[in-house]
Amino acid sequence: MKKLMLMAALCLMGMAAQAQQNLSWGQGPQVASPDVHADNSVTFNLIAPEAQKVQITGDFLPPKKVEFGGNTYDAPNVVDLVKNEKGVWSFTTEPLKPELYTYNMIVDGVKIIDPLNVYNIRDINNLFSVLLIGGDQRTDLYKVNKVAHGTVSKVWYESPTAGLTRRLTVYTPAGYETSGKEYPVLYLLHGIGGDENAWSELGRAAQILDNLIAQGKAEPMLVVMTNGNISQEACPGETSEGFKVPTMMLPKTMEGSFETAFPDVVKFIEKTYRVKKDKAHRAIAGLSMGGFHSLFISINNPDMFGYVGLFSAAVDQQQPNGGFPNIYADRNAKIDKLFAKNPKLFWIGIGKTDFLIKNNNDLRAYLDSKHHKYTYLETEGGHIWRNWRIYLSEFTPLLFK
The missing domain is CATH 3.40.50.1820 (Alpha/Beta hydrolase fold, catalytic domain)
Structure with a gap:
């Protein structure tokens, strides 16, 4: 009986270890997003080896100017991410001023939240990922x-x-x-x-x-x-x-x-x-x-x-x-x-x-x-x-x- 219990325990441990290996393997490259650097520049990463185009839009980017009704307004800007040989798309900003920023990824034309960032927020019917850079009295x-x-x-x-x-x-x-x-x-x-x-x-x-x-x-x-x-x-x-x-x-x-x-x-x-x-x-x-x-x-x-x-x-x-x-x-x-x-x-x-x-x-x-x-x-x-x-x-x- 003890021998059977020991064998069952070893099987369960092996299955758990295999599951952990599969989970780790399924995650692909271990990257973080957003990754805030010492100079307050930020690298955004997305693991999407099959994607054809990945972009990012957010209020950390300088707004683009649009004309409407004879007036000029600010509109969200968009930049491209670059894919490496491991299928990781990346973009690094210039050093950012302290602020609470919101952003989205755009994968082959579909706007999503950052899958590697657990912090997101709803504004009306949109979800945004959130990033806070402190360091001044206001923020x-x-x-x-x-x-x-x-x-x-x-x-x-x-x-x-x-x-x-x-x-x-x-x-x-x-x-x-x-x-x-x-x-x-x-x-x-x-x-x-x-x-x-x-x-x-x-x-x-x-x-x-x-x-x-x-x-x-x-x-x-x-x-x-x-x-x-x-x-x-x-x-x-x-x-x-x-x-x-x-x-x-x-x-x-x-x-x-x-x-x-x-x-x-x-x-x-x-x-x-x-x-x-x-x-x-x-x-x-x-x-x-x-x-x-x-x-x-x-x-x-x-x-x-x-x-x-x-x-x-x-x-x-x-x-x-x-x-x-x-x-x-x-x-x-x-x-x-x-x-x-x-x-x-x-x-x-x-x-x-x-x-x-x-x-x-x-x-x-x-x-x-x-x-x-x-x-x-x-x-x-x-x-x-x-x-x-x-x-x-x-x-x-x-x-x-």
Whole structure:
């Protein structure tokens, strides 16, 4: 009996060893991707011996310029990888500036994530591989550093106005659970096609807040990241609709429904969390569509927010024939009323090549004509997450002072 058990054990060990050998052999050449070098150049590799052409596209490449409607815009660039004798395709960049980069491989015309990089992220209906190069003060805010960490929760709430149970992402600062203190709140809104996961994942909001608070540069605060698509319960794949394909083409995005329902969010937060419930301790900000929402929520509720941030705001992009025309009517008169209430901060940020810069400049021209005080930041680049992370990093230290 013992002899039979020993033989069985040896057979199992042999089978396991053979399986490991087969697995190792099946992997082919042992390469890494992305491979970050000491000078911050990066080599991307792909094992694809049968492929005819492999390319890479990503925001680490200089954008190419495209003409549309008489205007020049930035567009993603593409470069070729080169195959070696082992069937490994490679491309090495110039030294890159510290930044959080996203990219894709393109294999014989098919866009894919990097199979050798386990870190990827969804933006609407696209998946991107992710690469973070630190090393300067700004991008180190995007890292998980050895500081006290806040808590990120996915929280469901009732929205009677929308007629749905909906989900929020809520960041509570380190110590919230035990401090007994009341905190100010930043309501942070995403762009079109995004959802309540956008700012915590693509925007690195939790890391930015953790690091700024730990450095004493930002006040401890709650950050409430909403889903601005009022027809949705929550982000795609995490609702009663099942694994529905994400899309930008959603109903009720910029026709007044979200702005009308927004007080439901504030009421829920102030009922559920230990927060300060006055204008001086509430802020609202958002990117693109979220900047559009932030503008109209604040000017239609001039006693609600003491701080307003517009990040590449989609000014004047409301849907025609919307169901709530009063939300968008008399915009300038409402802006005047907001400023008559003396907001502590009205902040505008946009990229030099953003397709919305003219709309933002028109808004600024009106503010200037009325001598309304605001803070303005213009950055390089266009309508991109790289800029929106900068804007959040610059905006939050100015709050609740």
